[in-house]
Amino acid sequence: MESNDDTETLKTLPLDGWHRARGGRMVPFAGYHMPVQYEGVMAEHNWTRESAGLFDVSHMGQLVVSGADVDTAIEALMPGDFKILREGRMRYSLLLADNGGILDDLMAARLPAENPFGSEGFYIVVNGAVKFEDIGHLREHLPDAITINHMEDRALLALQGPKAVDALNRLVTGVAELVFMRGAAFDWQGHALWISRSGYTGEDGFEISLPADAVEAFADAICAEPEVKPIGLGARDSLRLEAGLPLYGHDLDPDTTPIAADLGFALSKRRREEGGFPGAERILTEREDGAIQKRVGLIVDGRQPVREGADVVEADGTMVGRVTSGGFAPTLGKPIAMAYVPWANATPGTVIHLSQRGKIHQAEVVAMPFVPHNYVRAGA
Amino acid sequence: MPRYFTEDHEWIDVDGDTATVGITEYAQSQLGDIVFVETPETGKQFSKGDEAAVVESVKAASDVYSPVSGTVTEANGELEDNPALVNDDPEGEGWFFKLNLADTGEFEGLMDEAKYKAFVDKL
Known part of the structure; x- marks a missing residue:
């Protein structure tokens, strides 16, 4: 859940004034004042699906983790194979608790020698709402020889959509040569940028780390x-939901495991064979036998959205699961949701029932993503 | 035909003992893109302040309260297929339901257009 949303303790983003000047409606999110919309969510x-949208995600935590044998050190906390990850490549991974619960989901890139952070090792981007807990967890569990640099002087933007590459390549020549899940150092007007071809909408696009004091000029440009x-949090949520991408604090939390969350792809082959990550025994057993519940996609009958907090119920009304995200899908023109349902009911085509404010809704389990991904992959 | 407004951002047109109820331009602008409206069934009786309808935007669900007491005589069927009508014309074609008034003296405390405008300007 988004913590620290008391209006009095909220922090401001480097682009706070820029958002307000552009008509952004500001709301509390992850401890910051953030724009929920400009002209309207729909x-x-x-616009993002058809052209390109700029998202300010500077609330997220940008870390560089470095030191002797850093690969081994981070593999002790996450289930990904980081030893084979080559320079400039990135991987989606999970910070796991000892019982296999998910503490956060994140992106980690192995930095090449040329990078704007002045350090070797891994560039890791974590969720804003839990970044300080993550840093505490890393400090506690990583060896003393490993350094964690939280780069609070950098902003993070995402440019997403089929025309993102055209627009960004005009400002920063060469980004068009990146492919999905790769990053590199670039220069824009003397500012050192780290740009990766990645994002949270299912569309082609980029994530751009840049000095906080350069972000306003870059956003203008x-x-x-x-x-x-510019695009607000409202559309960011509906875009990522259509793309089937989970949101930490809603679809993922310490009570969910990688298998229950249907994130088995984050368990790299060598790590599955060797174990040695937190909760490995439980997670590998669940991988064989199934978990109690599974995160699935739902298309809801009718037009009324069924939202986070609704119950998944049996015919007699017994609660057997919960909706963790839900809303109206603009691209599909119908309501969709993510829910945890009993493992046996997780097969696409299964019809389930949801209870919201005393009303029962029927929904069908479907494969995700709801809207196909449009990533530009290597060799494509 | 007098039009009244509530602090919950509903409008009521009164014509004899019939009232038409909808949400205001300000309400639709705050809600954003409306994707679903649940209107009440004909014959349903409301006391002033009862939950009468649900309006869902992409962001959230909101209740619409009956601003006066009465019996529902008609709901706007157009909203089922075209909920965005509430965004396009909230104080006209995007009306929610009509009531047969239980008490034509219930309008005290509601605002007229000038008072409502002043109320919204202070928000």
């Missing part, structure tokens, strides 16, 4: 490109 959602408009 219009921003559709990229939004001057005809393909680009």
Whole structure:
């Protein structure tokens, strides 16, 4: 859940004034004042799917983890194979508790020698709402020889959509040569950037780390490109939901495991064979035998959205699961949701029932993503 | 035909003992893109302040309260297929339901257009 949302303790993003000047409606999220929308969620959602949207994700934690044998050190806390990850490649992974519960989901890239952070090792981006807990966890569990640098002087932007590459390549020549899940160092007007081809919408796009004191000029420049408009958190949520991507604190939390959350792909082959990550015994057993519940996608009958907090119920009303995200999918024109349902009911095609504010809704389990991903992959 | 407004951002047109109820331009602008409206069934009786309808935007669900007491005589069937009508024309074609008034003296405490405008300007 988003913590620290008391208005009085909220922090401001480097682009706070920029968002307000552009008509952004600010709301508390993850401890910050953040723009939920500019012209409207539906219009921003559709613009991102058709052109390119700029998202300010500077609330997220940008870390560099470095030191002797850093691969082994981080593999003790996450289930990914980081030893084979080559320079400039990135991987989705999970910070796991000893019982296999998910403490956070994150992206980790192995830095090449040329990078803007002045350090070797891994560049890791974690969720804003839990970044300080993550840093505490890493400090406690990583060896003393490993250094954690929380780069609070850097901003993070995401440019997402089919025309993102055209717009960004005009400002930063060469980004078009990146492929999905790879990153590299770039320069923009003398500022050192780290740009990766990645994102949270299911569309092609980029994530751009840059100095906080350069972010306003960069945001102005990229939004001057005809393909680009600023996009708020509202559309970020509906886009990632259509893309089937879980949101930490909602679809993932310490009570969910990688198998229950249907994130088995984050368990690299060598790590599955060797074990040695937190909760390995439980997670590998669940991988063979199934977990109690599984995260699935749902298409809800009718037009009424069924939202986070609704119950998954049996015919007699017994609660057997819960909706963790839900809303109206602008691209599909119907309500969709993510829910944890009993393992036996997780097969696509299964019809289940949801209870919200005393009303029963019928829904069908479907494979995710709801809207196909449009990533630009290597060799494609 | 007098039009009244509530602090919950509903409007009521009164014509004899019939009232038409909807949400205001300000309400739709705050809600954003409306994707679903649940209107009440004909014949349902409401006391002033009862939950009468549900309006869902992409962001959230909101209740619409009956601003006066009465019996539902008609709901706007257009909203089932085209909920965005509430965004496009909230104080006209996007009306929610009509009531047969139980008490034509219940309008005290509701605002007229000028008072409502002043109320919204302070928000």
